[in-house]
Structures are given as structure tokens and as C-alpha cells.
Amino acid sequence: MLTGVTVRALVGSADVAVHGLTLDSRQAQPGTVFFALRGVQADGHQFIPKAVEQGASVVVCEELPAELADATTYVQVASSAEAMAHVAAAFYGHPSRQLKLVGVTGTNGKTTCATALHNLFRELGYHVGLLSTVQNQIDEQVIPTTHTTPDAIRLNELLARMVQAGCTHAFMEVSSHAVVQHRTTGLQFAGGIFTNLTHDHLDYHGTFDNYLKAKKGFFDGLSKQAFALTNADDKRGSVMLQNTAARRETYSLRGPATFRARLIENAVHGLHLDIDGRDVQFRLIGVFNAYNLLAVYGAAVLLGEDPTEVLTILSGLTPAAGRFETIVAEKTRITGIVDFAHSPDALENVLSTIADIRQPSQQIITVVGCGGNRDAGKRPIMANLACQGSSRVVLTSDNPRFEDPNDILAQMQAGVQPADLGKVLTIADRREAIKTAVALAQPGDILLVAGKGHETYQDVQGVKSDFDDRQVLREMFALLGK
Ligand SMILES: CC(=O)N[C@H]1[C@@H](OP(=O)(O)OP(=O)(O)OC[C@H]2O[C@@H](n3ccc(=O)[nH]c3=O)[C@H](O)[C@@H]2O)O[C@H](CO)[C@@H](O)[C@@H]1O[C@H](C)C(=O)N[C@@H](C)C(=O)N[C@H](CCC(=O)O)C(=O)O
Numbered sequence: 001m002l003t004g005v006t007v008r009a010l011v012g013s014a015d016v017a018v019h020g021l022t023l024d025s026r027q028a029q030p031g032t033v034f035f036a037l038r039g040v041q042a043d044g045h046q047f048i049p050k051a052v053e054q055g056a057s058v059v060v061c062e063e064l065p066a067e068l069a070d071a072t073t074y075v076q077v078a079s080s081a082e083a084m085a086h087v088a089a090a091f092y093g094h095p096s097r098q099l100k101l102v103g104v105t106g107t108n109g110k111t112t113c114a115t116a117l118h119n120l121f122r123e124l125g126y127h128v129g130l131l132s133t134v135q136n137q138i139d140e141q142v143i144p145t146t147h148t149t150p151d152a153i154r155l156n157e158l159l160a161r162m163v164q165a166g167c168t169h170a171f172m173e174v175s176s177h178a179v180v181q182h183r184t185t186g187l188q189f190a191g192g193i194f195t196n197l198t199h200d201h202l203d204y205h206g207t208f209d210n211y212l213k214a215k216k217g218f219f220d221g222l223s224k225q226a227f228a229l230t231n232a233d234d235k236r237g238s239v240m241l242q243n244t245a246a247r248r249e250t251y252s253l254r255g256p257a258t259f260r261a262r263l264i265e266n267a268v269h270g271l272h273l274d275i276d277g278r279d280v281q282f283r284l285i286g287v288f289n290a291y292n293l294l295a296v297y298g299a300a301v302l303l304g305e306d307p308t309e310v311l312t313i314l315s316g317l318t319p320a321a322g323r324f325e326t327i328v329a330e331k332t333r334i335t336g337i338v339d340f341a342h343s344p345d346a347l348e349n350v351l352s353t354i355a356d357i358r359q360p361s362q363q364i365i366t367v368v369g370c371g372g373n374r375d376a377g378k379r380p381i382m383a384n385l386a387c388q389g390s391s392r393v394v395l396t397s398d399n400p401r402f403e404d405p406n407d408i409l410a411q412m413q414a415g416v417q418p419a420d421l422g423k424v425l426t427i428a429d430r431r432e433a434i435k436t437a438v439a440l441a442q443p444g445d446i447l448l449v450a451g452k453g454h455e456t457y458q459d460v461q462g463v464k465s466d467f468d469d470r471q472v473l474r475e476m477f478a479l480l481g482k
């Protein structure tokens with residue numbers, strides 16, 4: 001069962017019947033294999049006694065515990081996380097080998113691309129799986145998700161369910177955390193897509209270089225049967241291709257590439273592009289979506305689909321939930337835009353998209369916050385970007401988690417230039433912040449509520465209370481007679 005794993009020591013019987021795998025001692029029971037993972041908060045090795053007490057039949061670990069139970073088999077490996085990924089893939093019958101599985105990595109655009117690929121291949125007539133930050137899907141069946149990329153056990157279990165349901169293709173997001181934690185190790189990919197790389201998740205990776213290495217690790221692991229499709233216009237696009245064995249393919253809006261597009265128009269009603277000599281009008285808005293569309297088009301063609309048919313379907317695609325989702329006030333025609341942009345790059349992109357499509361008379365009012373217990377470096381940057389792109393800014397909370405919201409807001413305020421101080425309000429309560437922004441908006445204005453997108457909660461002190469920017473925006477339009 002341990003193909004692909006170097007076993008350093010085996011204590012106990014090598015012939016054990018197992019029916020389940022777990023990385024959580026609390027889920028261990030007779031017949032399960034418990035993997036002791038070295039985590040961020042804790043070291044799974046400390047939970048081995050608990051797993052054994054619960055009846056785990058096998059323990060996979062990097063260090064053998066001092067006391068060994070007679071009835072338990074212990075397998076010592078170099079990396080429990082890597083071993084878990086290989087075992088999970090084998091345990092579920094290597095489902096990735098029975099699918100055309102494409103992974104999307106990059107700082108922004110993963111959900112948009114993976115979801116668009118899912119919708120495209122559904123319309124092309126296939127049974128298709130999706131693993132994304134917003135939701136997992138098997139065709140139209142929605143399966144709730146907790147991660148962008150689930151752990152290797154859950155991941156292989158979901159892929160196996162897709163195979164069982166008759167899926168031929170699956171599209172998934174590959175986060176940098178997933179690569180470092182070996183969540184995708186042992187999977188067979190038909191292709192990988194790289195969108196872009198900017199400042200994010202440095203709380204976890206420490207340095208930008210480590211973050212780049214993590215993303216690159218996914219491309220490095222692709223086989224020569226796969227394609228590696230990269231954004232040639234991104235500074236790190238070519239670095240991603242350096243060590244991959246996969247077929248190297250590129251897309252670009254600026255220069256030579258396997259898949260090329262030229263921007264004809266970026267308007268409020270959508271994008272107008274020339275893609276590989278074909279003139280196409282899309283419903284998605286913003287230059288960043290031109291990149292996403294081009295990546296999706298390229299991947300579909302590399303998977304053997306007909307370019308004309310692909311472009312016809314893509315031209316009808318609408319934005320994913322919480323991605324540039326618009327809510328227009330009935331009386332005043334104020335355009336509310338709810339967007340998941342929670343990194344400096346994404347915020348800059350949304351604001352520059354709005355700047356491109358707005359009429360000169362329309363003011364832009366932005367509500368924005370930064371998450372707690374995550375990369376603090378982006379806080380002043382995002383506040384400054386909001387000021388540069390808007391007439392008024394309301395700084396507020398966005399999942400403060402275990403931090404004091406006022407500390408986060410003070411760090412954001414530090415990024416506001418003296419000349420911009422007059423346009424900034426700071427209101428920690430997100431509902432009040434949105435209400436104030438709606439009250440400030442004049443008829444026809446544009447009101448951007450950034451950060452949460454599709455999320456339906458606010459995480460305060462580990463408690464997730466209901467909160468949906470779209471719903472609050474609608475409520476406030478009604479309450480204030482807008
Ligand atoms: C920082 C991070 O990535 N953490 C992930 C990591 O958990 P961890 O290392 O913190 O775990 P830990 O609490 O230190 O515990 C260590 C080990 O002891 C085990 N344990 C713990 C307690 C116990 O009683 N018994 C027990 O066995 C745990 O199951 C774990 O295996 O491994 C867990 C199992 O895979 C993940 O669920 C967990 O994701 C947490 C919840 C998380 O929030 N992760 C985020 C940051 C994340 O992964 N995000 C990316 C997307 C990022 C993006 O692009 O936006 C994602 O792919 O979702």
C-alpha cells in the first residue's frame with residue numbers, strides 16, 4: 001500500500017486490514033491509519049497516544065514514540081505529509097489517473113479560471129468535477145468546501161467520488177499551502193495553469209521567494225504528458241516553466257505566445273477581444289478577466305477541444321459569485337460591486353477596472369478591510385491603494401479572527417497619505433461601514449465593497465457569524481431609500 005514512500009522503520013504487523021485514513025487523532029478508530037503531521041499550531045506526533053487510545057490500527061510518523069502499543073503497527077517515514085498523499089491516492093484507487101485533471105495556481109484568478117473551466121466543460125457535454133475556494137462540485141451537485149485545496153485524504157476521496165459519478169474531467173485550485181503541505185503530491189495532472197504571482201500569504205511562507213518556490217513546486221511536479229500553461233505577461237511566468245518536465249505553453253495579451261489575445265474594448269457591458277484572430281465579445285469585465293479567459297481558452301484547446309466552440313461558450317459566461325458581482329440600487333442607480341479582492345494586486349485590479357469603465361461623473365466609494373492573523377504587510381498597502389482609486393474610503397473589519405480589529409485598522413491607516421486623510425473614515429463594524437458608504441453615495445455612483453465576495457460570515461475570535469456583503473448592501477439600499 002505504501003508505493004512511492006520510503007519506509008525507514010516498521011514496527012508491528014505488516015499485514016493489517018484498514019478501511020479508513022485520518023490526520024486527526026480525534027477521528028481515529030479501529031481499522032484506521034493515523035498520520036502524525038507536523039503542523040503550524042501543533043505537532044501531530046503529540047497526538048499519537050490519543051490516536052492509539054482511540055484504536056488506530058496503524059500510525060504513520062516521522063519519529064517513533066518512546067512507548068509502542070502491541071496492537072498497533074508503526075510506520076516511520078521521512079515525511080508523514082508526503083506519505084499520506086501517496087497512501088491516500090492509492091487507498092482511493094488513484095482517481096486522478098482516471099480523470100483529465102487540471103490544476104490552477106497563482107495569487108489571483110484561480111477560482112475564476114477553475115469555475116469557468118468547469119462551466120465550459122459542462123456545456124461541452126462532459127461530466128465534470130470542481131474543487132474550488134467557493135465550492136466543490138460534481139456536475140451540478142454542490143459539496144461545501146473549507147479549503148481552497150483540501151488535504152490529501154479529502155482530495156482523493158472527492159476525486160474518487162467524481163470518477164464514480166462518471167466525470168471525465170476535473171478542475172481544481174492548487175494553493176501554495178497545498179503544495180508545501182503535499183496535499184497534491186501523488187496526483188496525476190493532465191495540465192497546470194499559472195495565472196500570476198503577487199504579494200500574498202507571506203505570513204505563512206515567510207518570504208516572497210518561498211511563496212514563489214511553493215507555486216513553482218506544482219509546475220516542477222507535472223509529468224511530461226501534462227501541459228504547463230503560463231502567463232507570459234507575468235514577471236514570474238517564465239520562472240514557473242524553468243524546471244518542469246511538462247509541455248511548455250504560454251498565453252499573452254502583449255506579445256508572442258501559444259495563445260494570444262488583443263484587447264479591443266474593456267467596457268461596462270464586457271470585454272471585446274481578438275483571440276488568435278477571432279473577434280469575440282465576452283460578458284466578463286476587466287483586463288484581469290481577459291487573462292483568465294485566455295488561460296481557460298488555452299487549457300481547453302490543449303485538452304483537445306475545438307477553439308471556435310470553446311470561444312462561443314466562453315462568450316456567454318457570467319461572473320462567479322462574489323467576483324465583480326453587481327447589485328444596482330433601484331431608485332438611485334448606485335452600482336454596488338461586491339468583490340473578493342483581498343490582496344493588494346486584486347484590489348488594484350478591481351479599482352483599475354472600475355476606473356476604466358466609469359463615467360467621469362461617477363464617484364467611487366470603497367469599503368475595505370484586511371483579515372486578522374494573516375499577512376500584516378498588506379494592510380497599509382491596501383488602504384493606500386483604496387485611497388488612490390476612490391473618492392471616499394471606509395476602512396473596516398474583514399475577518400479579524402483573533403486580532404483586535406482596531407489594531408488592524410491602525411495598521412491600515414498607517415498607509416493613508418496625509419493628503420488623503422480627509423477622504424477616509426474608519427468604522428470597525430462592517431455593517432455600519434457599508435451603511436455609511438451607502439449614505440455617502442450620490443445617485444449613479446459606484447460603491448465597491450471589497451474583500452469578502454462570496455463569503456457569508458465574519459470570523460471574530462474564532463466564531464463565524466452570518467455576514468454577507470451582498471445582502472447587507474441590498475438591506476442598506478432599501479433602508480436608506482436608495
Ligand atoms: C496554516 C495551515 O495551512 N494549516 C493547515 C494545517 O493545519 P495545521 O498545520 O495548523 O494543524 P495543527 O493544528 O498545527 O495540527 C497539526 C496536526 O495535528 C493534528 N491534530 C490536532 C489536534 C488534535 O487533537 N489531534 C490531531 O491529530 C491535526 O489534524 C494536524 O494534522 O493542516 C490542516 C490539515 O490539512 C489544514 O486543515 C490547516 O488548514 C487551516 C485550517 C487553514 O486555515 N489553512 C489555510 C491557511 C489554507 O490552507 N489556505 C489555503 C488557501 C490560501 C489562499 O490561496 O487563500 C487553502 O488551500 O485552503
Ligand SMILES: Nc1ncnc2c1ncn2[C@@H]1O[C@H](COP(=O)(O)OP(=O)(O)OP(=O)(O)O)[C@@H](O)[C@H]1O
Pocket residue numbers: 106107108109110111112113133148173195196288289291292322323324339340341342345346347349350
Ligand atoms: N487574473 C487575475 N489577475 C489579477 N487579479 C485577478 C485575476 N482574476 C481575478 N482577480 C481578482 O482577484 C479576485 C479573486 O479572484 P479569484 O477568486 O478568481 O482568485 P483566487 O486565486 O481564487 O483567490 P483565492 O484563492 O483567494 O480565492 C477577483 O475578484 C478579482 O478582483
